[in-house]
Amino acid sequence: MTRINSFIFKSFLIVFLTFTYISCGGESNSDKQTVDKSNTSGLPDWEFKNGFGPIKKKLYLMPIDKPMAGEGLKIFESKCAACHKLDERYVGPAQRNVLQRVTPEFFMNMVLNPEENVEKHPHSKEMLAQYMQKMTNQNINLEDARKLLEYFRLLDSELPKK
Amino acid sequence: MYRKYLNMFSIAVAIIATVVIIHNGCQQSKDLVSGDVAEKVYVKPGTYDDFYLFTSGGFSGQVGVYGLPSGRLFRVIPVFSQDPEKAWGYSEESKPMFMTSYGFVPWDDAHHPKLSQTDGIADGRWLFINGNNTPRIARVDLATFRTAEIIEIPNSGGNHGSPFLTENTEYVVASTRFSVPIPNKDVPLNSYKENFKGTISFIKVAKEGAMNVEFQILVPGFNYDLAHGGKGPSHGWAFFTSYNTEQANTLLEVNASQNDKDFIAAVNWKKAEEYVKQGKYKTFSANYFRNYFDEKKHMAFSEKKSDVKILIPSECPGLIYYLPTPKSPHGVDVDPTGEYIAAGGKLAAIIPVHSFSKMMKAIENKEFDGDVDGIPILKYESVMAGEVINPGLGPLHTEFDDAGYGYTSSFISSEIVKWKIGTWEVVDRIPTYYSIGHLCIPGGDTKKPWGKYVIALNKITKDRYLPTGPELTQSAQLFDISGEKMKLLLDFPTIGEPHYAQAIPSDIVMKNSRKIFPIEENANPYSIKAEKDARVVRNGNVVHVYMSTIRTHFAPDNIEGIRVGDEVYFHVTNLEQDWDIPHGFAVKGANNSELLIMPGSTETLKWLPAQEGVYPFYCTDFCSALHQEMQGYIRVSPKGSNVELAWHTGK
Numbered sequence: 001m002t003r004i005n006s007f008i009f010k011s012f013l014i015v016f017l018t019f020t021y022i023s024c025g026g027e028s029n030s031d032k033q034t035v036d037k038s039n040t041s042g043l044p045d046w047e048f049k050n051g052f053g054p055i056k057k058k059l060y061l062m063p064i065d066k067p068m069a070g071e072g073l074k075i076f077e078s079k080c081a082a083c084h085k086l087d088e089r090y091v092g093p094a095q096r097n098v099l100q101r102v103t104p105e106f107f108m109n110m111v112l113n114p115e116e117n118v119e120k121h122p123h124s125k126e127m128l129a130q131y132m133q134k135m136t137n138q139n140i141n142l143e144d145a146r147k148l149l150e151y152f153r154l155l156d157s158e159l160p161k162k
Numbered sequence: 163m164y165r166k167y168l169n170m171f172s173i174a175v176a177i178i179a180t181v182v183i184i185h186n187g188c189q190q191s192k193d194l195v196s197g198d199v200a201e202k203v204y205v206k207p208g209t210y211d212d213f214y215l216f217t218s219g220g221f222s223g224q225v226g227v228y229g230l231p232s233g234r235l236f237r238v239i240p241v242f243s244q245d246p247e248k249a250w251g252y253s254e255e256s257k258p259m260f261m262t263s264y265g266f267v268p269w270d271d272a273h274h275p276k277l278s279q280t281d282g283i284a285d286g287r288w289l290f291i292n293g294n295n296t297p298r299i300a301r302v303d304l305a306t307f308r309t310a311e312i313i314e315i316p317n318s319g320g321n322h323g324s325p326f327l328t329e330n331t332e333y334v335v336a337s338t339r340f341s342v343p344i345p346n347k348d349v350p351l352n353s354y355k356e357n358f359k360g361t362i363s364f365i366k367v368a369k370e371g372a373m374n375v376e377f378q379i380l381v382p383g384f385n386y387d388l389a390h391g392g393k394g395p396s397h398g399w400a401f402f403t404s405y406n407t408e409q410a411n412t413l414l415e416v417n418a419s420q421n422d423k424d425f426i427a428a429v430n431w432k433k434a435e436e437y438v439k440q441g442k443y444k445t446f447s448a449n450y451f452r453n454y455f456d457e458k459k460h461m462a463f464s465e466k467k468s469d470v471k472i473l474i475p476s477e478c479p480g481l482i483y484y485l486p487t488p489k490s491p492h493g494v495d496v497d498p499t500g501e502y503i504a505a506g507g508k509l510a511a512i513i514p515v516h517s518f519s520k521m522m523k524a525i526e527n528k529e530f531d532g533d534v535d536g537i538p539i540l541k542y543e544s545v546m547a548g549e550v551i552n553p554g555l556g557p558l559h560t561e562f563d564d565a566g567y568g569y570t571s572s573f574i575s576s577e578i579v580k581w582k583i584g585t586w587e588v589v590d591r592i593p594t595y596y597s598i599g600h601l602c603i604p605g606g607d608t609k610k611p612w613g614k615y616v617i618a619l620n621k622i623t624k625d626r627y628l629p630t631g632p633e634l635t636q637s638a639q640l641f642d643i644s645g646e647k648m649k650l651l652l653d654f655p656t657i658g659e660p661h662y663a664q665a666i667p668s669d670i671v672m673k674n675s676r677k678i679f680p681i682e683e684n685a686n687p688y689s690i691k692a693e694k695d696a697r698v699v700r701n702g703n704v705v706h707v708y709m710s711t712i713r714t715h716f717a718p719d720n721i722e723g724i725r726v727g728d729e730v731y732f733h734v735t736n737l738e739q740d741w742d743i744p745h746g747f748a749v750k751g752a753n754n755s756e757l758l759i760m761p762g763s764t765e766t767l768k769w770l771p772a773q774e775g776v777y778p779f780y781c782t783d784f785c786s787a788l789h790q791e792m793q794g795y796i797r798v799s800p801k802g803s804n805v806e807l808a809w810h811t812g813k
Contacts, residue, residue: 091714134786136743
């Protein structure tokens with residue numbers, strides 16, 4: 001019992017720290033050289049925050065492009081929805097609030113390069129331990145991953161603000 | 163007493179040791195395997211072989227894909243035989259591949275794999291292979307390692323002499339082994355000489371691969387055996403061996419071995435093209451099929467053909483010449499320069515080698531020795547370049563290296579004989595175990611051999627492997643030919659009979675290998691592109707289940723409202739877009755097979771539930787940690803039941 005409790009507590013702590021970190025980092029990301037003390041992962045700060053993959057720089061995001069988000073929805077339905085629902089756990093976690101959990105850059109890297117993230121990134125490893133299913137590479141190209149991001153930015157913008 | 167036992171014991175030990183030493187000594191001298199051999203065939207775990215080897219499965223009807231030098235088997239490509247593992251010939255999509263003018267033919271005898279060529283060099287696009295029994299030629303796509311097309315050859319009694327190529331894969335050629343009445347009809351068998359004819363077929367290969375029987379040549383009623391296209395200077399010609407010029411129709415082992423010489427037919431196919439263009443052909447009605455697999459629709463289609471153009475040699479001067487060749491020649495092999503044409507006179511004591519340039523001169527000077535049905539016979543001395551003396555007993559086939567040597571397989575004496583082009587002298591010979599038929603040097607029948615290895619394709623293994631009852635494995639043997647002397651490196655067992663094989667450097671093929679089929683390009687009329695489109699549709703007693711799979715569930719995975727007597731089609735689309743993640747689909751009591759669905763493709767299994775009850779279905783290809791959870795149920799109710807059609811996943 002104690003052991004399980006301690007595990008849950010630790011997991012919670014990690015997730016909590018990650019979220020805290022991301023929400024803080026979102027605002028003041030200008031200085032990449034800053035050593036982040038919450039990063040005890042051994043990973044470089046960028047990867048710790050944004051995952052491994054082709055997105056290696058902060059994205060400059062314009063106001064939400066609705067037609068693009070519409071295309072993202074179609075991609076979601078064809079390539080993702082077999083495993084992800086918006087509001088309930090399915091094969092993988094519910095996705096409506098994904099951008100409250102990870103950065104846009106992490107989101108795209110995870111979509112584009114799940115294998116490496118599942119292997120190396122503590123957050124993805126944690127998810128794997130929880131869902132027991134490696135996220136699938138759905139052979140999504142950069143452009144389509146960006147459209148998916150737009151769809152989730154739209155969903156995010158519709159969420160009640162805390 | 164004690165000493166006596168000790169003595170006996172010492173003697174026994176000595177005897178055993180001697181026997182072991184002698185035995186091992188014999189074994190070694192028998193195989194001539196030296197110390198560094200293991201290193202030469204060892205491919206470190208996780209690393210790739212240097213060559214792909216494509217072996218025919220012989221009477222298995224399939225193709226084996228091996229690596230060289232390791233001899234590891236990677237895949238069996240189903241071609242002419244149904245394969246329940248891959249649902250080949252069982253899925254609704256693949257059934258049309260087996261259509262022939264005799265209906266659905268689920269097996270054939272596959273003999274000669276042949277890699278497509280560009281400018282006389284193996285290019286790794288396709289592999290052709292013949293079906294002997296019900297005459298057909300298949301084209302395997304080497305991006306997908308799947309059979310892409312099968313065409314039936316009309317007016318053929320048995321398609322042994324195929325599929326050989328012209329230097330840019332303009333044509334695949336074929337010749338009939340058994341002469342038959344053409345068109346086929348009911349005649350007394352002893353009217354052979356009067357009624358039986360042979361055909362030589364030229365099958366045009368379009369840029370994207372599609373095959374068409376462009377024209378056939380009606381030839382005298384001999385048995386036609388093997389062929390090769392010319393190359394370089396002899397490009398534009400193709401060569402075909404024949405035997406049974408005696409025209410026997412019974413006990414051929416005696417009656418077809420009477421004549422001193424049979425013929426190699428040299429066909430000028432550029433000339434044939436001109437005759438066809440000029441309209442000098444007869445149109446014969448013929449009934450045959452072309453079946454092809456549409457990669458976008460993920461399904462095969464059958465096309466019925468009803469006629470074929472036929473050229474008659476006596477009406478087309480210059481189309482064919484006969485090269486007299488000793489004693490029932492088997493193989494006919496053209497050297498890398500395109501000048502020399504080596505025949506395997508299987509009952510001859512020599513290997514005759516013809517010269518293309520001498521042949522052209524002899525044609526020009528009309529150095530003829532009579533004719534058969536208007537086909538001029540050239541004088542042997544006028545076309546012969548040389549004879550390899552003492553090549554072993556029963557020489558069959560020759561392949562070439564890139565250093566000016568020919569390597570001939572001798573069946574009866576079970577050996578490979580190496581000889582020098584030009585001097586015709588035998589320079590080396592090595593035993594094979596046992597009864598070698600064809601042999602293969604990577605690129606060894608093209609302009610560019612990669613002369614590192616020769617592979618013996620053996621019919622009999624007798625004592626070479628652990629016994630497995632009355633039937634033993636057949637085998638391939640790998641020899642190093644990089645030095646002066648051939649060296650045995652490795653024996654490995656093969657699927658079916660490894661009748662012939664071709665090999666090609668790995669990098670030419672592997673760079674084209676497909677990983678997935680993009681789901682958005684899937685044009686199968688029964689595909690679904692998203693899980694939300696999964697559904698069940700009833701139309702009378704026909705039920706279509708539009709199902710999706712992804713790690714690790716089916717949608718739908720609960721289906722009710724199916725009735726006894728229904729005809730159920732499971733159209734399963736694999737939504738995965740990841741390499742090496744096929745899903746399987748099997749339903750209890752299915753009378754056909756499983757499905758094995760590649761990422762992004764759709765396959766259909768027909769199922770006829772005969773009894774009411776609950777039927778589980780599940781994924782058969784271990785796909786992930788939750789593979790064992792990848793399952794579903796179908797409820798089958800009695801005929802006329804009013805259980806409503808319903809389906810879902812996860813509710």
